Amino acid sequence: METQAKNPNFNIASKKKKSAELSLGYNPYAKDKLYAVLFLGPSLLILALFVFYPMLRTIYLSFFLTNNLGKPTVFVGLKNYFALFSSNAYINSLIATLVYVIAVSIFTIAIGLVLAQAATKKVAGINFFRTIFSATMGVSVSVAAIFWLFIFNPSVGLLSQLFTALNLTPINWLTEPGWAMTAIVISTVWMNLGFTFLIFFGALQSVPYTLYEAAQIEGVSKSYQFFHITLPMISPTIFFVSIITLIESFKSFGLIDLMTAGGPNNATNLLVYRIYQDAFLNGNYGLASTESVILAVIIALFTFIQFKVLEKRVTY
Amino acid sequence: MSIELINISKTYNGSDFILSDISVKIATGEFFAIVGPSGCGKSTLLRMIAGLIPISNGQLKIDDKDVTNLPPQERALTMVFQNYALFPFLNVKDNVAFGLKARKMNSSEINTRVNHALELVNLTDFSERKPGELSGGQRQRVALARAIASDAKICLMDEPLSNLDAQLRNKMRSEIRELQQKLGLTLIYVTHDQVEAMTMADRIMVLNDAKAQQIDSASNIYDTPSNTFVASFFGTPQMNLLPIILKENKQPSDVETNLKFSITNSLKAGNYLVGVRPNALAIDEVSSKTNAIVTNIEYLGTHSIVHAQLDNSLELRIEVSSTRNLSTTERVSVSVTGNHYIFSEDGQKLLNTNGGYTDGNASQEPQLQHSI
Structure with missing residues (x-):
C-alpha cells in the first residue's frame, strides 16, 4: 500500500x-x-x-632562410623552391629516389609473392622456411647494414669471393655509382621481404581452397589458376602492400646512411638523406624544410595515383 | 554415364581407414545420395570420385573405363561446392564461363552455353552482377549454372543446400531434381540431411564408421533399415530403441512387462534391441492400466511428439495427433500399434520385423505374444 x-x-x-x-x-x-x-x-x-x-x-x-639554430631570419617566399628545382644535384637526387622507390617496390612485391606462394606448399620442413622467410622482420637496420656491408665488401666480401671463385672480376659494389644503387636496392628489398612475405602468406591462406578445386575439375592449368584466381583474390592485399612499400621506400634513411652515406658521387643521395644533410650537417633548415614539403607532396601524389589506378583493378 | 566404385578405401597413414571397401554401381541418369553424420567421410568419398584427392585402394570406373588414377579433368565430371566456390571478382556470366575460357573454347560457343545455363536456372537478368550482390539462393544457382555449362554428364554435389534457409532449401531441392532429370545427369549428392536424401534421391548410401551401412531406395531404407544406425538416422522423430531380454522360459522381460510386443519365437533367448517408430506407438489416456508418464510435449502443428517415460524409466517418443488433449505428468497407457524391428544386441543387424524374418528364413507368423 x-x-x-x-x-x-x-x-x-x-x-x-x-x-x-x-x-x-x-x-x-x-x-x-x-x-x-x-x-x-x-x-x-x-x-x-x-x-x-x-x-x-x-x-x-620552407619560406625562410634560417640561421644554424633553425631560427627563421629572412622571408624569401618561394625562392627556396625555385632554387631546388633549378639545382642539378636536387634533380639528380629526385631521379635517384624515383629509380630506387620503383625498383624496391617492384622487387619487394614480386619476390615476396613468390616466396609466399612457395610457402603455401605442404612439404616437409615448410615451417622452417616460413620462419626464415619472415625473419627479416626481426632484424634492425643497423644489423642489416653491417651484414650487407660484409657481403658487399670488395676484398673479403662474400660476393667478391664468389666472383673470384668463378673467375669473374669482383664488383666494387659500394664505390661505383650504378652498383651502389643496386646494392642499396638489394638490401632494402631484403629488409622489406619479411613483412611482405607475412602479409602475402596470410592473404594466400585466406583464399578458399574450393576455388582451386573448382578450377582443377574444369582442368584449369596451375599458371592460369595463379593469374586468374590467386592474383585477383589477393589484389586488395597487393594494393595495400604496394602503398606501404612505396611510402616506406620514399622514406628510406638508415640503410643509406650506414652503407653509402649518399655516395658515391651522390648516386644514392635520396631525398630523405639530402634533407638530413641539409638540415643537420649544413645547418640549412629552411632549404631542408622546403625539401620535406616537396617530398610530402610527392608521396601524396604517388599514393593518390596508386589509389586511382589500382582501385580499378581491385574489384571486390 | 555410369559410375562404379569397387572396394574403394581411403587412409592417410596406411592403418586408420577413413573409408573402407565402399562398393556401388551408379547407373546413368541416377540421382544417388550419400548421407551420413558429419565426419563420416562422405565429402572425402566425393572428392575421391572427383579426383581431387587420391584413392588409397580400390578402383573407380566411369562408363566401364578405369579412371582411378586420372586427374579430375579427364573424368568428364563437374562439381558443385557447399560454399559454391564462386569467384567474387567476376560477374555471374564470367563465373559460369570461367572453366570454358580457361579451356580456350571459342567465344560464340561459350556464349551459347553460358546463356543456356543461365536460362535454365533463371538468372539471365543477373548475368552482370557480382556474387557479392546476389542472395544465397542466387549464388547457389550460379554454381549450378557453372556445372550445367561445363556440359559434363556426371555432376557431384557437396552439401549444396546446407547454407540456405529452410524455405529456400525446399525450393532448391525440387529445382535440382528437375534439372537433373531434364539434363539426364548422373548425380552424386552428398548431404547430412536425411530428408534431403529421401526426398531427392533414387538411391541412398548411408555412410558411417568408414563403411557403407546400407545402399537402397529411400522407402527400403525406411522400411527395412539394416541396423540401428540407419534406423535411427532416417525418419523424424527418431526411432525408439529399447533393450529387450528374451528368456528361455518365455517369461516377459523388463521392457515387455511395460510394453507389449509380438515376437516370433524363432529368436534364441538373449539380449536384443527393439526399435519402434514414434508413429507405431499409441497413447491411451483413459485406460486404467497405465504404464507411462508424459514428460514433455512438442507441438508441431498437425501432430505432436509426446515424450513419455515408461515405468521402468525408459524414454519413448510417441507421435500423436495434436488435437489430443494431453498434459505433462499425466499417467497414460502406451501400446505398440504398428511395425517394430528386432536388432541384434550390438545394433549391427536387423533380425526381424514384426512381419517375420528379413534374412530369408521361412517362419513368417508371429508365434508368441508377449504381454504384460
Whole structure:
C-alpha cells in the first residue's frame, strides 16, 4: 500500500524535473561530448605537439632562410623552391629516389609473392622456411647494414669471393655509382621481404581452397589458376602492400646512411638523406624544410595515383 | 554415364581407414545420395570420385573405363561446392564461363552455353552482377549454372543446400531434381540431411564408421533399415530403441512387462534391441492400466511428439495427433500399434520385423505374444 501511494508522487516529480531541464536547454549529449574530449584529448595533444606543429612549422620554415639554430631570419617566399628545382644535384637526387622507390617496390612485391606462394606448399620442413622467410622482420637496420656491408665488401666480401671463385672480376659494389644503387636496392628489398612475405602468406591462406578445386575439375592449368584466381583474390592485399612499400621506400634513411652515406658521387643521395644533410650537417633548415614539403607532396601524389589506378583493378 | 566404385578405401597413414571397401554401381541418369553424420567421410568419398584427392585402394570406373588414377579433368565430371566456390571478382556470366575460357573454347560457343545455363536456372537478368550482390539462393544457382555449362554428364554435389534457409532449401531441392532429370545427369549428392536424401534421391548410401551401412531406395531404407544406425538416422522423430531380454522360459522381460510386443519365437533367448517408430506407438489416456508418464510435449502443428517415460524409466517418443488433449505428468497407457524391428544386441543387424524374418528364413507368423 505504501509503495503504491509513493509511486505516483515519484513519477510526477521526475517528470517535472525533466521538463525543467528541457526548458533550460538541457542537452542530453553534453556528457557524451565531455567524454569524447576526455578520451581524445591525450592523443590529440601528442599528435598536435609531435605531428601537427612540426608539419606546420616545416611549411612555415620552407619560406625562410634560417640561421644554424633553425631560427627563421629572412622571408624569401618561394625562392627556396625555385632554387631546388633549378639545382642539378636536387634533380639528380629526385631521379635517384624515383629509380630506387620503383625498383624496391617492384622487387619487394614480386619476390615476396613468390616466396609466399612457395610457402603455401605442404612439404616437409615448410615451417622452417616460413620462419626464415619472415625473419627479416626481426632484424634492425643497423644489423642489416653491417651484414650487407660484409657481403658487399670488395676484398673479403662474400660476393667478391664468389666472383673470384668463378673467375669473374669482383664488383666494387659500394664505390661505383650504378652498383651502389643496386646494392642499396638489394638490401632494402631484403629488409622489406619479411613483412611482405607475412602479409602475402596470410592473404594466400585466406583464399578458399574450393576455388582451386573448382578450377582443377574444369582442368584449369596451375599458371592460369595463379593469374586468374590467386592474383585477383589477393589484389586488395597487393594494393595495400604496394602503398606501404612505396611510402616506406620514399622514406628510406638508415640503410643509406650506414652503407653509402649518399655516395658515391651522390648516386644514392635520396631525398630523405639530402634533407638530413641539409638540415643537420649544413645547418640549412629552411632549404631542408622546403625539401620535406616537396617530398610530402610527392608521396601524396604517388599514393593518390596508386589509389586511382589500382582501385580499378581491385574489384571486390 | 555410369559410375562404379569397387572396394574403394581411403587412409592417410596406411592403418586408420577413413573409408573402407565402399562398393556401388551408379547407373546413368541416377540421382544417388550419400548421407551420413558429419565426419563420416562422405565429402572425402566425393572428392575421391572427383579426383581431387587420391584413392588409397580400390578402383573407380566411369562408363566401364578405369579412371582411378586420372586427374579430375579427364573424368568428364563437374562439381558443385557447399560454399559454391564462386569467384567474387567476376560477374555471374564470367563465373559460369570461367572453366570454358580457361579451356580456350571459342567465344560464340561459350556464349551459347553460358546463356543456356543461365536460362535454365533463371538468372539471365543477373548475368552482370557480382556474387557479392546476389542472395544465397542466387549464388547457389550460379554454381549450378557453372556445372550445367561445363556440359559434363556426371555432376557431384557437396552439401549444396546446407547454407540456405529452410524455405529456400525446399525450393532448391525440387529445382535440382528437375534439372537433373531434364539434363539426364548422373548425380552424386552428398548431404547430412536425411530428408534431403529421401526426398531427392533414387538411391541412398548411408555412410558411417568408414563403411557403407546400407545402399537402397529411400522407402527400403525406411522400411527395412539394416541396423540401428540407419534406423535411427532416417525418419523424424527418431526411432525408439529399447533393450529387450528374451528368456528361455518365455517369461516377459523388463521392457515387455511395460510394453507389449509380438515376437516370433524363432529368436534364441538373449539380449536384443527393439526399435519402434514414434508413429507405431499409441497413447491411451483413459485406460486404467497405465504404464507411462508424459514428460514433455512438442507441438508441431498437425501432430505432436509426446515424450513419455515408461515405468521402468525408459524414454519413448510417441507421435500423436495434436488435437489430443494431453498434459505433462499425466499417467497414460502406451501400446505398440504398428511395425517394430528386432536388432541384434550390438545394433549391427536387423533380425526381424514384426512381419517375420528379413534374412530369408521361412517362419513368417508371429508365434508368441508377449504381454504384460
